[in-house]
Amino acid sequence: MDVNEVVEALALRTGRGYGENPVAIGGGSVGFAFRFDVDNEPVFVKIGQAEQLVMFEAEAEGLKALSEASALKVPDVLDCGAAGKWSYLAMDWLELGPKSSRAEQSLGRGLALQHRVLGEHFGWHRHNTVGVTHQPNNPTEDWLAFLRDRRIGFQVKLAASNNLPAEDLKKISALLGSLEPYFYDYQPAPSLLHGDLWAGNWGTT
Incomplete structure (x- = not known):
């Protein structure tokens, strides 16, 4: 898939330099997942069809509510929006270790x-x-x-x-x-x- 529309939208909305070579890291029933390099720092971005924006907006609001109330580490929401035929949710990239x-x-x-x-x-x-x-x-x-x-x-x-x-x-x-x-x-x-x-x-x- 061509994610340039999402790259451009994120750069415009956040004022940060988003790399032009995002790395696909999988996907599922919801859409696609990518690692973007933003000012040399990794960002996790979920991308779906444009009509899925409402779904991503609800997820973003839920993450913020959990972050404000929880003792657990919750990814910070960096941006959520639409770009052409796509919608997206950008979050902190968390390096995950083995479960125990x-x-x-x-x-x-x-x-x-x-x-x-x-x-x-x-x-x-x-x-x-x-x-x-x-x-x-x-x-x-x-x-x-x-x-x-x-x-x-x-x-x-x-x-x-x-x-x-x-x-x-x-x-x-x-x-x-x-x-x-x-x-x-x-x-x-x-x-x-x-x-x-x-x-x-x-x-x-």
Whole structure:
């Protein structure tokens, strides 16, 4: 792919000298990933189609929220924008080392501190994505309703639209309608979560 449009947009918007030979470092369902050299310092840049800008904007805002509230190291967002037919998200480049039991323990402690950052409701002020899948975050004060409607129920609707067998849909719908007894004495407080934490979304520095 030709990333010159992104290089030019980043240079114009940030006033920094972006190298003209970015190095591709992989990609996934979301788009492409590159290492750019900016004033002789590495920068991590995710690039997707232009229509993915809203997704990158939500990710950028989420990273900033985590950075402000977390004891964990979170990449600083350098820029997020559109360039021609592309959209992009530029972040600090973090040199990652090998994972270890000690690192996992440190991650757990950091997440525990992060989860102490409380909010007024379950959800967020904007929707975001898991991968490229839309994730609704309409706020509510009812945790079980949020879990049922915004998370499991929404995924069930997506599965149904992708030919989930009718018998499976019937069973899941019945379960969703009878969740209350499983959580009758569980009253969690709204707290700040990563939202898409898996092995590929954390590392050691």
